[in-house]
Amino acid sequence: MNVEAAVATTFRAEWARVVATLIRTTGDWDLAEECAQDAFTQALAKWPRDGVPARPGAWIVTTARNRAIDKLRRRSVEAVKLRQIALDLRHDEERAPDDPDDIEDDRLRLMFTCCHPALPLPARVALTLRTLAGLTTAETARACLVSEQTMAKRLVRGKEKIRHSQIPYRVPPAHLLPERLPGVLAVLYLLFNEGYTATTGADLLRPDLCAEAIRLVRLLARLMPDQPEVLGLNALMLLHHARRDARVSGAGELVPLAEQDRSSWQRGEIEEGIAVLESALDRGDVGPYQLQATIAACHATATSEADTDWAAIAHLYRRLAEVMPSPVVELNRAVAIAMAEGPAAGLALVDDLSAACKLDGYHLLPAVRADLLRRLSRWDEAAQAYQSALQLAATDTERKYLARRLAEIGADAG
Incomplete structure (x- = not known):
């Protein structure tokens, strides 16, 4: 593995731990992010010369913490705080890293701080994606379907609210957990989704984010x-x-559920x-x-698509729409109905969603519509829908798949 790849891998695996640790020890969100970024920049400069450390994550944490101490010294922070940070550093170096039995996990504390009920839900989501997922401001903006400028302001306001309201950096006591639960679950769900289907970039999957979301929800299950x-x-x-191993081909193209090699599922x-x-x-x-x-x-x-109980799935989506109304749920229900009752029945529901303009800008709406039109041999309309989906798709993986489908339309129509 080359150095740039090693740094990128370490970033994906360790960003949240580094930022969470620095927030705990310094109490300063902006300083934590700045010093974490500085540490990764130093890694790019030093690892080519010195070699990739045996424990890259520990190297990043120590470098970031030392950088934070230097900055705090320049701010003339009281000696007591500096001594406490030094003690925390020694404590962290002595304990086993990433101990799954350690319920007092920095990332869990960070998650509950980000999801404090005093913060509006958009700020909770933004802070979690930025600090736990390590997304840039631009990536966080795309994930939340807002402009980068709006997201930057949202992040600043969220951090200011935490600071000015003195929101504690901790897992709340047991009697406060239930009121926090809906927000925490929503944010963990979004964190997992960003790993399952990335909002932008070359890769469809970010397995590291999925694994982190699973780890955090397991910790939450121990708490509740x-x-x-x-x-x-x-x-x-x-x-x-x-x-995950079946969702992208060796050529880097999306593999739909019907075509996945189910023997590679875990x-x-x-x-x-x-x-x-x-x-x-x-x-x-x-x-x-x-x-x-x-x-x-x-x-x-199910052993295959044909063996799948699509009628039951359509019924479950109807129940889901009753408890969690969402146009995305309705789109998924339309797919299930198309599989259970035929593409025409599903297309009618998709066209209703299009007419209501409930999913404007969401590439899966024209992608689903294109697939149903293709199955109905309505080639010209299908091609137009695939072109619309291509223009909206955010990842290279999805664009490759849609481009192939569009090319197949021309061959089928001929």
Whole structure:
């Protein structure tokens, strides 16, 4: 692995841990991000000369922490705080890194701070994607469907709110956990989705983000073992993540579910996901994450597309739309109905969504419409829809797939 690739890999794996650690030790969000970025810049300069360290993450944490200490010294921060940071550094170096049994996890504290109810939901999502996922401001803006300028202001306001309101950097006491839960689950869901289907860039998948979201939701399940929606989200993530090796071809092209090699799905993760889902459903309070996990389980346990119970999936999407109204849910329901009742039935629902302008700018709407028109042999309309989807698709992986489908339209029509 070359140095640039090693730095990129370390960034994806360690960004959240570095920032969370620095926030804990300095209490300064902007300083934490600045020093973390400086550490990765130093890695690009020093690792080609000195070699990639045996523990790249520890090197980054130490370098970032030392940079923070230097900056604090220049600000004439009191000696007590500097001594405490030095003690924290020695403590972190002595303890085992990333101990899964350590519930006092810096990233978990960071997640609950980002999701504090005093912050508006858009700020919670933005701060989590920026600090936990390591997205740039521009990437965070695209994930939230706002301009980069709007996102920059949102991030600044969120950090100022945390500072001025003195929101504590901690996992809240047990009696406050339930009121935080919906926001935390929503943010973890978005964090996983950014890893499952990236909003931009060359790669469709960011498995590191998916793994981090799964790790955090498992920690949350330990904190709140009787909350079925926590288990439901955990199951949903496991069942989706189990298909990661089959979702992109060797040529870097999206592989739709119907064409995936199901033998490459991670059966151990599927079995774990189903077991977690059954535990959640046994509690009797079925929410949107459990419904989505049940849909994922239908796919994960089917031996082929033909063996999939599409009628049951369509019914589950109808129930999901009742508890979590969303045009994206309706689009997924239209796909299931198309599989269960035929493409014409699904296309009618998709056209209703288009007419209502509920998903303008969302590339999967014209992509689904194109697929249904193709199945109906309406070649010219299908080609136009594929072209619309191509213009809106954000990742190279999806664009390659759509371009191939568009080329096939011409061959089929001929």
